[in-house]
Structure formats: C-alpha cells, structure tokens
Amino acid sequence: MTNDVSPMTKSGKLFLIPCPLGDDAIETIPAYAVDVLHRLTHLVVERAKTTRHFIKATNPPKPISEYQIEELNEHTPVAELENLLRPALQGHDLGILSEAGCPGVADPGAKLVELAHRRGVEVVPLVGPSSILLALMASGMNGQSFVFQGYLSAKALAEDLKRIEQLAIKHRQTQIFIETPYRNKAVIEQALKVLSPGTRFCIAVDLTTANQMVQTKTIAEWRKNPLELGKRPAIFLIG
Amino acid sequence: MTNDVSPMTKSGKLFLIPCPLGDDAIETIPAYAVDVLHRLTHLVVERAKTTRHFIKATNPPKPISEYQIEELNEHTPVAELENLLRPALQGHDLGILSEAGCPGVADPGAKLVELAHRRGVEVVPLVGPSSILLALMASGMNGQSFVFQGYLSAKALAEDLKRIEQLAIKHRQTQIFIETPYRNKAVIEQALKVLSPGTRFCIAVDLTTANQMVQTKTIAEWRKNPLELGKRPAIFLIG
Numbered sequence: 386m387t388n389d390v391s392p393m394t395k396s397g398k399l400f401l402i403p404c405p406l407g408d409d410a411i412e413t414i415p416a417y418a419v420d421v422l423h424r425l426t427h428l429v430v431e432r433a434k435t436t437r438h439f440i441k442a443t444n445p446p447k448p449i450s451e452y453q454i455e456e457l458n459e460h461t462p463v464a465e466l467e468n469l470l471r472p473a474l475q476g477h478d479l480g481i482l483s484e485a486g487c488p489g490v491a492d493p494g495a496k497l498v499e500l501a502h503r504r505g506v507e508v509v510p511l512v513g514p515s516s517i518l519l520a521l522m523a524s525g526m527n528g529q530s531f532v533f534q535g536y537l538s539a540k541a542l543a544e545d546l547k548r549i550e551q552l553a554i555k556h557r558q559t560q561i562f563i564e565t566p567y568r569n570k571a572v573i574e575q576a577l578k579v580l581s582p583g584t585r586f587c588i589a590v591d592l593t594t595a596n597q598m599v600q601t602k603t604i605a606e607w608r609k610n611p612l613e614l615g616k617r618p619a620i621f622l623i624g
Numbered sequence: 625m626t627n628d629v630s631p632m633t634k635s636g637k638l639f640l641i642p643c644p645l646g647d648d649a650i651e652t653i654p655a656y657a658v659d660v661l662h663r664l665t666h667l668v669v670e671r672a673k674t675t676r677h678f679i680k681a682t683n684p685p686k687p688i689s690e691y692q693i694e695e696l697n698e699h700t701p702v703a704e705l706e707n708l709l710r711p712a713l714q715g716h717d718l719g720i721l722s723e724a725g726c727p728g729v730a731d732p733g734a735k736l737v738e739l740a741h742r743r744g745v746e747v748v749p750l751v752g753p754s755s756i757l758l759a760l761m762a763s764g765m766n767g768q769s770f771v772f773q774g775y776l777s778a779k780a781l782a783e784d785l786k787r788i789e790q791l792a793i794k795h796r797q798t799q800i801f802i803e804t805p806y807r808n809k810a811v812i813e814q815a816l817k818v819l820s821p822g823t824r825f826c827i828a829v830d831l832t833t834a835n836q837m838v839q840t841k842t843i844a845e846w847r848k849n850p851l852e853l854g855k856r857p858a859i860f861l862i863g
Contacts, residue, residue, distance in 0.1 A: 490761055517757075532797075
C-alpha cells in the first residue's frame with residue numbers, strides 16, 4: 386500500500402447501454418440494461434430524438450425531462466469530449482447510447498470511451514443487439530476468424546469485393562461489410578457479377594425485426610435467384 | 625406464382641439461443657430468448673451439462689427431462705450433422721446453444737448453421753452476450769474496422785503479436801484475440817515486452833460477471849503497472 390491521498394471525488398462509471406436495432410424490437414434489450422437506463426440521469430447519445438423515443442418505450446420510472454441528455458455525433462469537436470465526460474469525473478454514473486444497437490462499435494461513442502480510459506473512469510459494457518454479431522452467428526460462416534470491414538469503397542466496389550474475397554479464401558477469414566440501404570442493389574449486382582461461383586455470400590436483412598431474413602448461398606445459387614432487397618437495412622458476408 | 629408442389633412437411637426453424645458467459649449472469653439473456661428456450665423441445669448443444677444447468681436457472685415451465693438434447697462439439701463427425709438437423713427438417717423448431725455466449729461464433733455450432741442454410745431451414749439469431757463484442761465496445765478502440773484473430777500462435781507468440789500490431793497500425797484496424805486462461809501470464813509478459821510503447825493494449829476480464837474489468841492503456845503505461853490476471857477468462861485487444 387502507498388500513502389497516496391485519495392481523490393476528493395470518486396468517479397462515476399461509464400455504462401455502455403444498448404438500444405434496439407429496429408423500432409419494434411424492445412424485447413432484445415435485457416432487463417438489466419433497461420434497469421441501468423432507468424437509474425441514470427446523465428446520458429451522452431448519438432441522437433437525442435431516438436434515445437427519448439427508446440426511453441419512453443421502456444416505461445421509465447421518471448419523466449424524460451429529468452434526463453440530462455447530451456449529443457455526441459460525427460460533428461462533435463474533440464474538444465467537447467471533456468465536457469461530455471464531466472458528469473462521470475464529478476461522481477455521477479453516465480450512460481452512452483448509440484442511434485441503434487451497441488454503442489462504441491462503428492459509432493462516435495468510441496471516442497468518449499477512449500477518453501474515459503485515459504481519465505481512469507471505469508467502463509461497463511452491457512449486453513445488447515449487434516447487427517454485425519447477429520449476422521455472423523446466423524451466416525454459418527467461420528466465427529473463429531473474421532473481419533468487419535465497415536463500408537467498402539463506392540468508387541472501386543468491384544475491386545474491393547474481389548480483394549476481400551481473396552482475404553476470405555487465403556486466411557479462411559469471414560469478411561463482413563455494410564452499405565447504406567440505397568446502395569443494396571449496386572452491392573448485390575456487383576457481388577453476383579465479380580465474385581467466384583463457389584464463393585459463399587450471406588445477406589442478413591432487418592435483423593431482430595419481424596421481417597428478419599438471413600440467407601447464405603454460393604454466388605452460383607444467388608445468380609439463379611437474385612434477391613431484391615429494396616432499401617431494407619442489410620449486412621453482407623463473404624466466406 | 626409457380627405451380628410448384630409444396631413439400632409435405634414445412635421445415636422448423638433453427639434458433640440460435642445465447643447463454644450466459646459467467647455462471648451468475650443469467651440477467652444478460654433477454655427474456656424473449658428465454659421464452660424461445662422454454663417453448664422448444666429439441667436442442668443441439670455444445671455441452672449438455674452446461675445447458676441443463678442454464679435451463680434450470682431460467683425456471684422452465686416443463687421438466688428438463690422433456691428436452692431432447694443432442695451434443696455437437698469438436699469431436700462430432702461431419703456425417704452426424706444431418707441427424708442433428710433432422711428435427712428441423714421434420715417440422716420441429718430446433719435450438720442451438722454454445723458452452724458460453726452466442727452460438728455460431730468460435731464454436732462447432734457454425735457447422736450446423738451452415739447445413740441449415742444448405743437444406744433451406746430458416747436460421748433465427750437471438751440477442752445475447754458475446755465476450756468479443758463486449759470487449760470491443762468497452763475498449764474505446766476503432767469499431768469501424770476490426771479483426772477477431774481467434775488464438776495466436778503459442779510457439780511464435782512474439783512474432784504474432786508484432787504482426788498484428790503492424791496490421792493495427794497500417795490499416796487502423798482493431799485486433800482482437802483470445803487465449804486459454806493458463807496462458808494469460810505469458811501473453812501479457814510478451815505483449816509488454818515486444819509491442820511498441822505507444823501502442824494501445826486492452827485487457828477485458830470476467831465480462832458480465834461481478835468481477836468484470838476492462839482497461840485500455842498504452843504499453844508504456846502497462847509496463848509501469850503490469851496486471852496479474854491469474855486464470856481469469858480474458859480477451860485482449862491491440863489498436
């Protein structure tokens with residue numbers, strides 16, 4: 386033991402609180418995560434409107450107006466992060482929520498988590514829906530080794546698809562990527578055009594909603610029955 | 625519409641049912657997933673003993689003896705998969721459970737999911753705990769691009785650590801890996817020895833349990849205060 390003087394205030398914790406992927410999928414949030422949300426007062430969220438809608442759907446024990454909600458999105462200047470973390474440094478537990486799913490994965494929340502580690506604030510992740518993980522589970526592809534590539538290049542889509550197909554083959558490593566829904570058609574057309582007939586391609590759509598669908602087929606099979614996704618939110622896997 | 629004759633029997637669905645990561649973390653399983661488990665009769669599981677223990681903890685509406693539980697593990701011959709899927713092909717809904725966490729990711733269950741796709745059985749993933757995802761969320765590292773590497777090479781650990789550090793730097797891609805708990809000490813010692821002082825290293829331990837701890841520091845900081853993990857289950861991240 387050292388003779389260090391204790392800090393005057395003990396830090397609060399930073400809770401990573403999941404929210405539903407789809408509007409009607411509140412049942413995918415475990416009750417213990419909802420309990421944390423109900424207990425907290427200070428929240429940092431990707432989009433306040435979405436979070437208020439979610440809180441209302443959980444039947445909260447206090448009025449929404451009692452929550453102190455700050456936004457953290459791609460426009461937030463780095464200098465603002467210290468202010469956002471301040472409640473935790475002052476001893477309050479703080480929650481962070483994404484627009485959909487688990488915070489800290491493919492959203493701006495990761496920057497606040499990074500700062501929390503640097504400031505010695507304890508970080509507590511809570512279980513919830515992740516479209517990346519659900520798609521991987523349901524794909525039947527290799528989960529011992531996988532990559533999440535984020536978005537592929539819109540300008541060099543064919544090259545990017547062929548590049549990750551090679552990674553999938555060479556390393557036996559499942560390749561996961563996303564696209565904005567209005568580019569679903571372009572992605573599927575290019576994939577069916579440039580990937581090898583024997584390559585497995587998985588399309589996971591509307592995860593956790595009533596319209597959920599996950600299908601893995603070879604490119605040759607997909608070519609016989611191509612899928613018209615429209616603008617449904619989708620995750621794609623090659624493996 | 626075509627004049628195809630409908631199959632005599634409509635297939636059941638294959639539900640991917642999560643279970644807790646730690647013995648006492650039943651609250652991390654959403655109620656809707658427990659409801660599916662209670663409704664089903666046919667289960668394929670990585671380890672029957674663990675699954676029975678979990679079912680008992682959920683206060684099931686029927687005796688455990690009414691469940692028809694088959695094991696699928698790393699010793700199961702490929703030829704056996706058809707038998708395991710048969711209940712679904714005969715019209716029964718079928719559940720698959722892993723030893724811990726989400727089935728289909730880094731466990732033998734993925735092979736049954738693969739076969740389900742080939743046989744036209746609908747695959748339904750349910751939300752639950754994943755140590756990989758929880759560690760990534762809580763690390764504060766880049767979640768826009770990440771790799772799960774599985775186990776690193778025990779024989780060439782130093783080389784493997786340096787190789788994935790280079791991938792992390794070159795592609796700004798978070799590198800996630802696991803180890804068996806009895807090798808925690810070797811992994812941490814090697815990481816602190818061979819990685820660059822400025823590289824960020826995250827250690828996530830005992831996720832979802834009361835002893836949960838996630839810490840991200842630079843290698844230089846870890847060297848000042850190395851962590852003695854003992855044999856606690858851990859996930860490691862470089863990014």
